[in-house]
Amino acid sequence: MPLLENGHPVEDTWRYAVEGEALGAGDVIVPLDRLSEGLGRSEGRLGVVLPNSEAVSVLKEALPKLAVVVVTFPIFRDGRAFSQARALREHLHFTGKIRASGHILPDQYEFLIRCGVDSVEVSGNADMAVWEEALRRFTIATQPSPVLDEKPTGFGLRRFLATP
């Protein structure tokens, strides 16, 4: 499954833990109920899947030791993960990677990034040009993003209004 960052496919160095198998070494993403098992490992970086029904506060203790949090979209119109990503960045000040997984549409790509998501898992037959284009379509926004540094110019709407 290709992984997109900034509109481009990147190499995915992470693997998901397989149910019933040991976690092993290397970079691995575990389900929430194997978090302590993952934290107990001595080598390799750790990621966790956060179900969209959980409050981000369940990761509060573990967060400094996590390199990746995967937020999930079981269906495109269940957008709870948007708020989770924002809360991870804004309230818990998480600086690792946030990855989005599940049923995601290109139209949502820019919003994901504005909410603090860095990488998106897209299906193997996705048209990459469409995803790339989705990032460039809009140059203004009415709300500030918790992750993008938009302070110097203020946020987009003001730029828009300033244009004669």
Add this chain to the structure above:
Amino acid sequence: MGGGLGRTPIVGVSLRDDLPEEDLLAYMEAILRVYNAHGRRDNIYKARIKILVQALGTDEFRRQVEEEFVAMDRARYRIEPALVAAIKARFGAPDFAPEGNAAAVLAEDRRRDIAFDAWVRTNTHEHKAPGYISVVISLKPAGGIPGDATAEQLDLLADLADEFSFGELRVTHLQNVVLGHVRQDQLHTVWQRLSQAGLGTPNVNFITDIVACPGLDYCALANARSIPIAQKLSSRFADLELQREIGDLRINISGCINACGHHHAAHLGILGVDKRGQEAFQITLGGSGEEDASIGQILGPAMAEDETVDAVSRLIDLYLVRRENGERFLDTYRRVGTAAFKDVVYAPA
């Protein structure tokens, strides 16, 4: 917060009345986050903020919003005064001319022309700039289709907007058209040109100023046609003297439970339903979308189109008998209560 019509009509509640302007975006964001986290996902008809507010109660909903709000980095969301000023500048007032003798000219025009005077009384609003007035053009001629205008009429409206109202014209949710800034000494001319084109109906806010959704004639979701019953009611009450006697009365008609015609927010609402494969209409009474907002209550079982029109007549007759000094239909209904109105429709003497 949490208001809406459709299948679950609810009057919104107030969360705060002291929110600083600069915190507006942050607060709305907090509201959306609470809804996003806790709103219903199991049933698309219940995936609404209003449903969550009802389920949690206003106080608990407010508490959760506040909790999120205080945790946010508000400086990031602050709306800068310069931004507000830039937006305001886009809604600036036009360059009004000095008042001159405009008011005196209007007073004289009204004195000389009774028909004009009657139209001014129903179809205009005061304007904050001296010498100006705001005009509501009724698209509700007797027996007509609410909100319809011909291509020629639209051309005229556009011309009038250009000539008399700074090029500005607004289509309202009540299916009429507003010319926002007309000089009082030009109002008589505007009225004459409107009247010549059949746009001078003096019935704004009267019983024939009906709002109707497209209904089964145009809408794939409809249970019943909204337009024909609107036309029948408009014809039934076409007499202007009668309309003035009845006074302010809002009738809204929706062709199905989606409530695009806002029937719940009407003094007298009409809802199209499907009764064993036949078009039928339910009447709701006592709704208002104004400062005294309320949801209309269903009067009783649905009736066929003509029966419904007759039922409305009987409701109006009862109101005219029972009303006390200066009461609108809505006021009388609220004072007298449902029972009498129900009797007059379902147990005719």
